Amino acid sequence: MSEKALGRMRFDAFVKKIGLPTLIIAAFFIVVLIAAVILDMPMPTLIGDMLKRFGMNGLLVLAMVPSIQSGTGPNFALPVGIICGLFSIVCGIEFGFTGWNLILFAAGMSLVLAALVGLLYGKLLNAVKGAEMTIATYTGFSIVALMELGWLMIPFKSKKMGWMMGSGLRETIQLDGVEAEEIINNFLSFEVFGIKVPTGLLLVLFAFSVMIWLFFRTKTGIAISAGGINPNFAKASGINIDRNRIVANVISTVLGAFGIILYSQSFGYAQLYAAPLNMAFPAVAAVLIGGATAARAKVSNVIIGTLLFQGLLTTSMPVANQLFAGTDLSEIMRMVIQNGIILYALTQVKGGAEA
Amino acid sequence: MSNSLLSIKNVSKDFYGNQVLKDINMEIRRGEIHALVGENGAGKSTLMNILFGMPVIHTTGGFQGSVEIEGQEVNIMTPHQAMGYGIGMVHQEFMLIPGFTITENIKINREITTPNIASRIFGKQYENLDFVKMNRDARAALDKMDMGIEEYTLVAGLPVGHMQFIEIAREIDKTGIKLLVFDEPTAVLTESETENLLRAVKKLAALGIGIIFISHRLNEIMQIADRITILRDGELVVTKDVKDTNTLEIAQLMVGRKISFERKTSSGRRKNDETILSLKNFFVKMPGEEVKGIDLEIKKGEIIGIGGLAGQGKLGIANGIMGIYPAAGEVIFDGQKLELNNAKGAIEAGLGFVSEDRKGIGLLLDSSIEMNIAFTSMQIKNEFLHKLLFARIQNSGKIRSHAKKMIKDLDIRCTSPTQRAGSLSGGNQQKVCVARALTQNPKLLLVSEPTRGIDVGAKKLVLDLMHKLNEEQGMTIVMTSSELAELRSICDKIVIICDGKVEGVLPPDAPDQEFGLMMSGSRKNSGNSAGFDGGLAAIGTKEKQDKEVMSDV
Numbered sequence: 001m002s003e004k005a006l007g008r009m010r011f012d013a014f015v016k017k018i019g020l021p022t023l024i025i026a027a028f029f030i031v032v033l034i035a036a037v038i039l040d041m042p043m044p045t046l047i048g049d050m051l052k053r054f055g056m057n058g059l060l061v062l063a064m065v066p067s068i069q070s071g072t073g074p075n076f077a078l079p080v081g082i083i084c085g086l087f088s089i090v091c092g093i094e095f096g097f098t099g100w101n102l103i104l105f106a107a108g109m110s111l112v113l114a115a116l117v118g119l120l121y122g123k124l125l126n127a128v129k130g131a132e133m134t135i136a137t138y139t140g141f142s143i144v145a146l147m148e149l150g151w152l153m154i155p156f157k158s159k160k161m162g163w164m165m166g167s168g169l170r171e172t173i174q175l176d177g178v179e180a181e182e183i184i185n186n187f188l189s190f191e192v193f194g195i196k197v198p199t200g201l202l203l204v205l206f207a208f209s210v211m212i213w214l215f216f217r218t219k220t221g222i223a224i225s226a227g228g229i230n231p232n233f234a235k236a237s238g239i240n241i242d243r244n245r246i247v248a249n250v251i252s253t254v255l256g257a258f259g260i261i262l263y264s265q266s267f268g269y270a271q272l273y274a275a276p277l278n279m280a281f282p283a284v285a286a287v288l289i290g291g292a293t294a295a296r297a298k299v300s301n302v303i304i305g306t307l308l309f310q311g312l313l314t315t316s317m318p319v320a321n322q323l324f325a326g327t328d329l330s331e332i333m334r335m336v337i338q339n340g341i342i343l344y345a346l347t348q349v350k351g352g353a354e355a
Numbered sequence: 356m357s358n359s360l361l362s363i364k365n366v367s368k369d370f371y372g373n374q375v376l377k378d379i380n381m382e383i384r385r386g387e388i389h390a391l392v393g394e395n396g397a398g399k400s401t402l403m404n405i406l407f408g409m410p411v412i413h414t415t416g417g418f419q420g421s422v423e424i425e426g427q428e429v430n431i432m433t434p435h436q437a438m439g440y441g442i443g444m445v446h447q448e449f450m451l452i453p454g455f456t457i458t459e460n461i462k463i464n465r466e467i468t469t470p471n472i473a474s475r476i477f478g479k480q481y482e483n484l485d486f487v488k489m490n491r492d493a494r495a496a497l498d499k500m501d502m503g504i505e506e507y508t509l510v511a512g513l514p515v516g517h518m519q520f521i522e523i524a525r526e527i528d529k530t531g532i533k534l535l536v537f538d539e540p541t542a543v544l545t546e547s548e549t550e551n552l553l554r555a556v557k558k559l560a561a562l563g564i565g566i567i568f569i570s571h572r573l574n575e576i577m578q579i580a581d582r583i584t585i586l587r588d589g590e591l592v593v594t595k596d597v598k599d600t601n602t603l604e605i606a607q608l609m610v611g612r613k614i615s616f617e618r619k620t621s622s623g624r625r626k627n628d629e630t631i632l633s634l635k636n637f638f639v640k641m642p643g644e645e646v647k648g649i650d651l652e653i654k655k656g657e658i659i660g661i662g663g664l665a666g667q668g669k670l671g672i673a674n675g676i677m678g679i680y681p682a683a684g685e686v687i688f689d690g691q692k693l694e695l696n697n698a699k700g701a702i703e704a705g706l707g708f709v710s711e712d713r714k715g716i717g718l719l720l721d722s723s724i725e726m727n728i729a730f731t732s733m734q735i736k737n738e739f740l741h742k743l744l745f746a747r748i749q750n751s752g753k754i755r756s757h758a759k760k761m762i763k764d765l766d767i768r769c770t771s772p773t774q775r776a777g778s779l780s781g782g783n784q785q786k787v788c789v790a791r792a793l794t795q796n797p798k799l800l801l802v803s804e805p806t807r808g809i810d811v812g813a814k815k816l817v818l819d820l821m822h823k824l825n826e827e828q829g830m831t832i833v834m835t836s837s838e839l840a841e842l843r844s845i846c847d848k849i850v851i852i853c854d855g856k857v858e859g860v861l862p863p864d865a866p867d868q869e870f871g872l873m874m875s876g877s878r879k880n881s882g883n884s885a886g887f888d889g890g891l892a893a894i895g896t897k898e899k900q901d902k903e904v905m906s907d908v
Binding site: 214215217218219222223226229230232233235236237238239240296 | 677678679697698699700701702703708710712715716717718719720721722726730731733734735737740743746747748749
């Protein structure tokens with residue numbers, strides 16, 4: 001009896017440490033993997049896809065860490081950064097850059113652009129304390145809508161991006177035409193056991209993860225975290241919380257811009273118009289699955305969460321298609337899982353400073 | 356006794372082993388005004404909570420002893436039951452709906468209704484309100500207190516004094532009201548409003564209602580109460596007829612003699628005449644603890660106590676100096692004018708602060724002990740950092756070794772420097788707060804409520820720590836505390852704050868009654884109060900002592 005109770009206590013502690021959503025998703029992921037093996041699916045391709053999707057989404061998920069740590073909650077306004085990134089890519093193509101030059105130009109331009117926009121966005125968040133998540137969501141939506149006009153009306157000339165007739169940019173812009181498709185993925189890429197490892201992609205993600213990890217050990221990073229956990233404490237220690245919230249959201253927005261560049265080159269297309277609309281939600285879901293809360297997030301949450309979430313999506317779709325041929329169940333499942341997770345995670349939001 | 360309305364018999368209560376009431380016996384008679392006095396934390400609120408069956412009592416294991424109403428033992432489990440037994444309460448904060456009329460406020464949830472078609476189908480909730488009858492009842496209740504105001508007036512915009520009366524009217528309108536508790540009813544009233552209220556209370560008592568009157572204002576009690584019960588540290592000190600006592604005696608009994616003077620060994624200290632901190636016309640807007648114009652001088656090397664009752668503004672002083680709540684006035688620290696409303700500036704100037712709100716402001720509960728200790732110094736003084744390219748990264752080694760030293764020096768009981776601060780006991784959390792303040796190498800340490808919420812043994816340790824810091828390092832300490840005994844045990848002099856102003860400065864060994872009088876603010880009002888000759892004489896001597904103290908330091 002007492003043995004049983006002790007075991008139960010250990011189990012509870014374990015669940016609490018890892019987090020219930022993380023455990024459920026992990027279990028589900030394993031079930032899907034087993035199903036894939038049983039259904040005799042091509043595992044090397046599946047794992048290769050998983051790695052690729054993990055790498056291309058990682059940076060967008062990483063963008064959640066600074067905003068959560070600063071106390072403004074998950075960055076639902078990720079589309080703001082994404083638009084900056086896309087705009088930089090489009091400008092790069094317009095100016096005739098190709099290949100690595102295009103990537104580097106887009107990165108450089110989006111750094112400046114996203115920093116500026118992030119600054120304004122941070123100021124907006126400081127003006128709406130207490131309702132950050134709602135305001136962020138709608139800021140994201142609005143900027144997407146605004147840029148739908150922009151994509152149409154900004155007079156880009158490049159033949160590679162326009163419609164066959166009329167003006168404005170196409171909905172998806174092929175990056176193979178500018179020699180940028182999978183250019184980072186293929187850097188130092190190799191194959192083992194038939195699995196294609198996108199080395200460059202993973203290296204970039206790893207580098208940014210280390211940078212963010214280090215950042216939260218710097219003076220500013222520690223101050224940002226403290227302000228997020230307990231604003232009163234930080235204030236009493238003479239910290240300028242508003243400034244720190246802006247810094248954190250600038251970083252988050254820049255990561256969003258870099259994230260979409262990494263994503264687009266891996267995907268092979270730059271998706272304009274409505275595509276960025278719902279990109280924040282999978283990223284939020286991933287970091288929450290990784291064990292973050294709306295008030296606390298670590299780089300490890302990003303890695304674990306992205307791996308689980310994207311892993312589950314990439315494997316469950318072919319498995320579901322095989323099991324329920326001819327249906328669109330996998331897409332429905334993806335929606336259910338993704339939104340269910342966000343819903344669950346947001347109901348679990350705890351104030352930063354509980355005893 | 357047929358005249359007895361309420362008897363409280365052998366009531367004891369502890370919160371998780373912390374005894375807050377010990378064997379209380381009290382009796383309220385019909386038509387009696389019974390005053391209940393005591394310092395903050397003496398047990399008045401707990402006693403009233405028991406009487407009203409508040410959940411806080413029953414979720415913490417109930418209480419021992421019994422409560423009898425008119426000779427019948429009753430078991431009050433909820434405030435609603437208390438109402439049923441005819442016990443009412445007039446709250447210190449008004450619980451009125453501003454957009455409703457007086458009648459509606461008086462009758463809320465007890466409306467008089469008449470049936471209509473809809474209510475016959477859908478139930479009683481849909482009956483019409485009978486405003487004629489309701490207004491008549493409200494009028495009667497208001498008349499009982501000689502309130503001329505129309506019952507159909509909106510509550511919004513009424514003067515505070517009137518709101519208090521509406522609260523009372525609501526209670527007496529309840530049928531079968533037998534006992535009415537007034538919890539510091541005059542705290543927010545002006546002088547003339549107070550007069551009206553006291554007259555109304557007397558009138559209610561004359562109607563045969565028993566009154567429990569909780570107040571810090573001893574003059575009022577002398578004026579209207581029949582008997583008085585004094586609580587101190589959860590014990591009933593005495594119940595007396597008011598005519599057999601005086602404010603001086605009450606004040607003395609409230610504060611009591613329970614102090615051991617440890618300050619005698621203070622001769623070797625580096626106390627000197629140099630002023631390190633002076634406040635001039637200092638105001639702080641801290642909700643509930645407002646400071647309304649204070650002048651204060653603090654000498655280098657002394658321990659100053661700031662005392663007073665809760666809500667009088669003593670806590671606002673340190674919070675204002677540290678820039679946590681908006682402040683105005685002039686603060687000169689260490690020869691420099693201190694910029695107000697600038698927390699960073701205050702820390703940079705060399706002020707250390709241990710907040711009274713340990714869990715809210717004092718600690719990052721989810722962070723490690725070492726981070727809590729190092730945080731402020733790292734942020735303000737750029738300590739515990741090393742350079743990596745263009746960034747400044749935390750120097751974990753240095754943080755660890757410093758935390759270990761502090762843990763050893765202050766005897767913080769923990770498993771390791773990486774333990775979560777939130778998992779420590781209250782006393783050890785307090786030491787972490789002190790450790791952080793000391794890490795800043797402050798020239799002056801402001802410590803607020805250092806022993807709040809920690810057990811007796813830990814209290815002693817924290818006080819000894821203050822004493823040691825002062826004695827060995829010559830640290831100037833400004834200690835704010837609600838516990839007078841604590842201040843008297845280690846301070847050189849004690850400033851009593853009342854109503855946001857300095858009521859007076861006393862040496863720690865001043866007689867109890869002087870502390871009691873000053874804290875209750877009865878000293879300056881006492882002149883126009885009857886039966887208070889002894890008090891006046893005492894004030895004369897007190898002021899003389901004040902001067903001596905001033906010239907002393």
